Amino acid sequence: MKIRDIFLYSPPVGEDEDFLLDEPGRPDPDYEPQMNEGGEELSGNYKKDKAVLDKALGKDLNGDLKIREFTLRLSGRNVRCCAYFFDGLVDKAGVNDFILRPLMLGSRSTEISSYSDIMNVLLVQSEVKETNTLGTLTFDANFGSVILLVEGLGKAIAVDAKGWKHRGVESPEVEKVIRGPNDAFSEQIRESTALIRHLVRNKSLISREFSVGAISQTPVALMYVQNVAGAQLVREVERRITSLNIDYLFSSAELEQYLEESSLITLPQFMATERPDRAARALLLGRVVVLVDGSPFAIVMPTTVFELNESAEDHYLRAPYVNMIRVIRTMAFVCSLLLPGIYVAVVNFHGEILPTDMLISIVAARDKVPFPTIVEIIIMELSLEIIREAGARVPTPSGTTLSIVGALILGQAAVSAGIVSPILIIIVSIAAIGSFATPNYYLGISARMLRFVYIFLGAVGGFLGITAGAFVNGVLWAGTYSLGVPMFVPVAPITHGGVPKTLVYPRIWKQDFRDDYVNPRRRRKQGIFSRGWKRDGRE
Amino acid sequence: MTGGSDRKIGAASLSILFFNLTLAKYLLVLPYFMVGATGSAAWIAILLKGLASVPLFLAAAALYRPYVGLGLGELTRRALGRPVGGALDVLVAGVMAVRGGMLFRILTEAMQTLETENATMEYVALFVLIPVLICALRGFGANVNASILILPFTVLSVAMISLALIPHYSLSNLMPLLGLGAGPIIIHSFFRLSGTFEVLYLLTLSPKAKDYKTFKRAGLIGIGAVTAVSFVFALVYCLAVPYPASRNFFFPLYQLTRMIKAGSFLQRMEPTVIFVWTGVIICGLSTSVIAGSCLLRAASGAEDGRGFMPMLVLILFLVGTLPASELDTYDVYRVLLNWSHYFYIIFLFAVLIAARLRKTEGRPAA
Numbered sequence: 001m002k003i004r005d006i007f008l009y010s011p012p013v014g015e016d017e018d019f020l021l022d023e024p025g026r027p028d029p030d031y032e033p034q035m036n037e038g039g040e041e042l043s044g045n046y047k048k049d050k051a052v053l054d055k056a057l058g059k060d061l062n063g064d065l066k067i068r069e070f071t072l073r074l075s076g077r078n079v080r081c082c083a084y085f086f087d088g089l090v091d092k093a094g095v096n097d098f099i100l101r102p103l104m105l106g107s108r109s110t111e112i113s114s115y116s117d118i119m120n121v122l123l124v125q126s127e128v129k130e131t132n133t134l135g136t137l138t139f140d141a142n143f144g145s146v147i148l149l150v151e152g153l154g155k156a157i158a159v160d161a162k163g164w165k166h167r168g169v170e171s172p173e174v175e176k177v178i179r180g181p182n183d184a185f186s187e188q189i190r191e192s193t194a195l196i197r198h199l200v201r202n203k204s205l206i207s208r209e210f211s212v213g214a215i216s217q218t219p220v221a222l223m224y225v226q227n228v229a230g231a232q233l234v235r236e237v238e239r240r241i242t243s244l245n246i247d248y249l250f251s252s253a254e255l256e257q258y259l260e261e262s263s264l265i266t267l268p269q270f271m272a273t274e275r276p277d278r279a280a281r282a283l284l285l286g287r288v289v290v291l292v293d294g295s296p297f298a299i300v301m302p303t304t305v306f307e308l309n310e311s312a313e314d315h316y317l318r319a320p321y322v323n324m325i326r327v328i329r330t331m332a333f334v335c336s337l338l339l340p341g342i343y344v345a346v347v348n349f350h351g352e353i354l355p356t357d358m359l360i361s362i363v364a365a366r367d368k369v370p371f372p373t374i375v376e377i378i379i380m381e382l383s384l385e386i387i388r389e390a391g392a393r394v395p396t397p398s399g400t401t402l403s404i405v406g407a408l409i410l411g412q413a414a415v416s417a418g419i420v421s422p423i424l425i426i427i428v429s430i431a432a433i434g435s436f437a438t439p440n441y442y443l444g445i446s447a448r449m450l451r452f453v454y455i456f457l458g459a460v461g462g463f464l465g466i467t468a469g470a471f472v473n474g475v476l477w478a479g480t481y482s483l484g485v486p487m488f489v490p491v492a493p494i495t496h497g498g499v500p501k502t503l504v505y506p507r508i509w510k511q512d513f514r515d516d517y518v519n520p521r522r523r524r525k526q527g528i529f530s531r532g533w534k535r536d537g538r539e
Numbered sequence: 540m541t542g543g544s545d546r547k548i549g550a551a552s553l554s555i556l557f558f559n560l561t562l563a564k565y566l567l568v569l570p571y572f573m574v575g576a577t578g579s580a581a582w583i584a585i586l587l588k589g590l591a592s593v594p595l596f597l598a599a600a601a602l603y604r605p606y607v608g609l610g611l612g613e614l615t616r617r618a619l620g621r622p623v624g625g626a627l628d629v630l631v632a633g634v635m636a637v638r639g640g641m642l643f644r645i646l647t648e649a650m651q652t653l654e655t656e657n658a659t660m661e662y663v664a665l666f667v668l669i670p671v672l673i674c675a676l677r678g679f680g681a682n683v684n685a686s687i688l689i690l691p692f693t694v695l696s697v698a699m700i701s702l703a704l705i706p707h708y709s710l711s712n713l714m715p716l717l718g719l720g721a722g723p724i725i726i727h728s729f730f731r732l733s734g735t736f737e738v739l740y741l742l743t744l745s746p747k748a749k750d751y752k753t754f755k756r757a758g759l760i761g762i763g764a765v766t767a768v769s770f771v772f773a774l775v776y777c778l779a780v781p782y783p784a785s786r787n788f789f790f791p792l793y794q795l796t797r798m799i800k801a802g803s804f805l806q807r808m809e810p811t812v813i814f815v816w817t818g819v820i821i822c823g824l825s826t827s828v829i830a831g832s833c834l835l836r837a838a839s840g841a842e843d844g845r846g847f848m849p850m851l852v853l854i855l856f857l858v859g860t861l862p863a864s865e866l867d868t869y870d871v872y873r874v875l876l877n878w879s880h881y882f883y884i885i886f887l888f889a890v891l892i893a894a895r896l897r898k899t900e901g902r903p904a905a
Binding site: 349350352353461462463464465466467468470471472474475476478479486488491492493494 | 653669674682
């Protein structure tokens with residue numbers, strides 16, 4: 001026995017270790033994952049190619065793989081054909097009516113003299129391609145195509161027949177607005193790109209597509225407006241996406257984490273949106289939007305803290321309303337972050353700042369509570385977090401029960417039992433509501449997390465502790481970058497004309513320029529006199 | 540396209556850094572010293588002090604023009620040779636640490652008063668020095684950004700204090716207009732140029748500036764802004780607190796805040812301004828640590844100066860613990876402010892003139 005064996009775990013040695021792979025990581029030949037990127041090609045021999053496709057598509061393993069063999073009539077002779085598709089991924093009626101019927105019956109009623117006529121005359125689908133690369137064929141089959149193997153053609157034909165069941169375009173769940181449009185992205189990347197294209201309607205809108213994930217081959221679309229977005233920004237996003245070396249990707253939330261620079265900072269570094277109008281606006285402001293198939297959220301990059309504090313509705317409201325709402329929203333965020341900590345600091349260290357009457361009432365309310373303030377507030381915050389977490393997981397019919405139980409426990413019973421004081425309920429409630437008022441979900445979670453840190457700092461160091469925490473927090477956040485853009489730009493660092501625009505939302509006709517920190521190719525976004533009907537365009 | 544602390548910054552950002560660095564001293568202690576030296580004319584002296592810094596800065600900047608991309612530490616080493624230049628760099632970094640240590644001690648004394656008498660200085664120091672170290676380690680960019688974020692709160696708090704104290708203003712407190720006489724005013728404005736020290740910081744951090752023009756503008760804007768704010772603050776202090784009572788307040792900002800009556804809602808305002816002055820001082824101290832590490836890096840020829848930062852923070856703490864009492868701290872700091880500038884001026888111009896005479900090769904900033 002080696003000395004390190006005393007301290008470190010070693011796998012057992014003996015006959016009963018058969019369950020362990022003798023060489024971890026070595027592929028099991030009987031269960032080798034089917035990788036789509038294989039460069040193997042079809043040989044042109046129908047029999048051999050069929051065997052290859054059978055194996056590649058897992059004929060013996062996949063219950064949902066359907067194979068239909070038939071013959072078509074070509075130049076007066078019968079030619080063997082085979083159609084492969086995955087049940088559920090294709091539109092079966094379409095396959096029957098527009099692929100199998102023309103090939104089996106149409107070839108007999110119409111004179112077909114060459115192989116090119118199969119694609120040019122018989123197959124009426126909009127997206128048909130010939131290929132002999134096995135990787136492409138397996139990918140297409142897994143993405144809703146019918147693969148046709150035709151004897152003597154030498155290649156296979158992939159016919160697009162996507163037809164799986166999916167959610168359509170629905171209303172936004174998270175970013176609801178009153179005056180704006182009410183479309184939201186769906187899980188279908190094609191529908192999502194179409195929603196954006198429908199809004200931008202310009203030939204400069206580019207949607208570059210990549211496959212991410214060696215196994216999942218998830219389609220990812222990188223969208224930008226060619227004569228607006230900075231070339232360096234586009235190149236950088238493309239570089240980051242194409243450099244990913246992962247097996248699978250299911251969601252934009254995962255991709256966001258792969259692309260961000262600081263994974264441990266609580267601040268989200270990209271903005272996720274489910275609204276096509278918001279994504280389209282970002283594109284026209286020089287940002288880049290990334291969509292992931294299977295995810296109803298687009299990632300907007302780069303972003304800043306101030307954009308995270310914007311709601312989708314801001315652009316549809318008049319400037320005075322937006323300014324008022326933004327102040328309220330900022331106060332809500334500050335309350336959700338600091339209020340419980342400040343309460344603890346005031347009660348423990350700085351009671352003198354409160355009016356005597358108020359201080360007496362706080363002390364009287366706390367009189368029956370047996371715990372110190374920090375314990376009291378942590379009990380309440382933890383209860384609230386548990387209820388919130390349960391609320392997110394609980395089935396809808398049980399939601400009402402949870403609300404009643406939560407309200408009773410938090411609102412009444414805890415006070416009656418003398419576990420917490422009534423004023424604490426108010427403090428915790430304001431902080432909780434403040435986090436709901438934060439438009440960005442991740443930013444809200446960030447505030448909820450950091451609140452505990454500030455409670456601790458308030459308890460051990462009073463206002464000084466909170467200041468130290470806020471300073472460190474500010475330094476960490478201010479030193480965070482979103483694709484090279486500092487998160488606090490245009491305030492820190494200061495950019496030309498950025499500070500006034502950030503502090504006071506300008507009237508729509510004064511929003512003449514795109515933000516310079518994203519280096520847009522086109523800086524001005526509206527004419528000097530955007531309101532041509534005014535004599536001088538201004539007020 | 541990645542972020543980093545090595546990015547170049549513009550005049551506005553650099554001047555805010557300079558502003559914060561200087562303001563810590565100007566707000567915390569300078570009115571007390573100036574009132575002690577010039578009486579009710581402290582506000583005039585502070586205004587003249589700011590104006591007197593301008594030609595000094597312009598002269599230094601003109602001589603420094605070819606070396607903006609080099610930084611003071613590297614320039615000293617190149618102009619005076621490695622042994623002498625390196626030793627001088629270490630010396631200046633040491634003086635920066637001593638001054639920072641004194642400022643740190645003044646802050647912790649005030650915090651002890653405000654927080655709880657039972658808290659030891661070491662305990663309070665934790666809440667100051669850990670953020671200083673983190674801020675310094677995060678780099679120059681983070682430090683600049685933090686300075687910018689604090690700025691509006693600083694200006695707002697000075698403005699609020701000035702407005703809230705209006706009921707206490709009395710023009711008779713400014714009389715006699717020349718205070719203890721024209722002599723002390725002239726001596727303390729033109730011959731005690733404590734602003735020289737901050738110019739050293741600016742020169743040390745000059746490679747971060749985009750170009751010479753940015754550097755020069757940053758210096759001028761910074762001096763102007765600090766002078767304006769500290770002039771307003773000194774004037775408020777002189778208007779609200781009659782001389783010689785004003786001579787007895789160590790920490791004028793704190794004392795002025797105590798005088799504010801905010802009705803029945805906030806009975807005592809001073810804990811609320813902790814946020815501002817602690818933030819300003821932490822920012823100033825971390826800039827000091829960054830500048831010190833730049834000098835030590837230049838002196839040692841090391842590739843990265845971050846290794847020196849924990850040591851510099853430790854020195855801040857140790858220096859801060861040296862004075863036996865708060866009064867001693869103020870005395871030491873007063874001596875440092877009054878006399879050390881001669882050393883800075885001699886050092887600064889000796890290096891610059893030596894560099895020019897020896898035709899030391901510079902490096903353009905941009």
